[in-house]
Amino acid sequence: MIRKSRIRLWTYWVADQLGLVGGFSVLGFGSIMDVESTTYEKWPKFASVIMTWVHSNSLEIWIILGTIGIVGWFLRRRGDPWVWEKIQVLLDKFQEVAYKDFPNHIKDHHRVTLFRYRKWHWQFRTPMTDGWWPWRPGRWPWSGWLVPVMRSGKTSKKTRAIFLAPDDGDKAEGVAGYAWASNTVTVADGLPALVATSSDARINTYAQRTFCPTAIVREYVQQKRPLPRSIGAIPIEVNHEQWGVLVLDSREENGVTIELVNNFTLTVHAIGQFLEKAK
């Protein structure tokens, strides 16, 4: 998950500077390489020595400039941290307004999480693994996954929840996966409350109603991790293409309603606009 960090701000600033320095250097270096030795030999001694040195080490200089470019690209690959900060603000506000009916609840009980679609995603430990081999047919790293990138609030940022979102939409998992596959806003509310002693039938009902494999729900229950009782998912588009899904979940059975989701069209649009710059 992307979090606010000084290191990210600093690396992005460095990448910016590298881009600036690298760009000017390539321009300057290119121009210098065009100057013939017969020309610069007539220049003052100091300039002539530098030009000779540059010409005789041109390969190394090109390699250094190329490396600067690659490092700059690498450091900038996750986009401008300012944009992610703003998206975090939007998610926090979204959470605050969407769940205003539960003012005294712990914020973590009502969350807003942004999931991004990734064709490839490596995750070695999931409830579906059998201990020594992390994947199985239809659940490969290249099967297509919805991966969490940002969550409202300050807690529960270490989620490992991912949802299968394969080309075959019938096999998409989770309310998020279904919303992704059908490209619709989807809400499942009134979900049964699960505790460690819940029966298999109850766990199965929950799994079925949330389009999740029973094994995943069971592991959550066994680990005494609370599960939401209402979930809503809204598809997010960036540059007119599906990018991911915004998921609202609440521990209240009527915490997420279709009316609530419907009221946040503009917020969803704004998130999509910011994401255009975030990569």
Place this chain on the structure above:
Amino acid sequence: MTAPNRLDIQADEVNQAVDEKVRGVTVKVMLSPFDVPQSASAEFDKARRIIHLVFDYIGGDEPTVERFSDRGISLLVGKNSERLYGLDINVANFLPLLVGDKNKEIEFVINVAEELVTKYQEKNPQVRSKSFEAVNRVLKQYSSKITPILQQVMIGA
């Protein structure tokens, strides 16, 4: 081109939640907000003698391609999103009809457009965008408001 005539569309009027049975369970489903037109406008292209009925979405514009054409109406579909951005209505195909009760005839044009959109949807079930469904709802629910807009642009025809 004549000045565009615009109609605002209330998202909650065309995008209402429905209970849908999915894999044996019921969930509440609504069209993606990106697939629901916010407004519709019409312009008349005098040179080509075509009426453009254009739909705007929250995601903004994108380049379109003509995907399907029948009975003088073409569908303009977004290159990336495959969203329905507009209908090009060839006036020549409908002009002979537009001499009597113009209201009725424009209703006829809207009905043809509706049929065409449905046909395209049925022929292309793999298209992810549900905007066709939304546009059809707009054509049905807003036909009485679209009619005067089309009438106005067709004055020049």
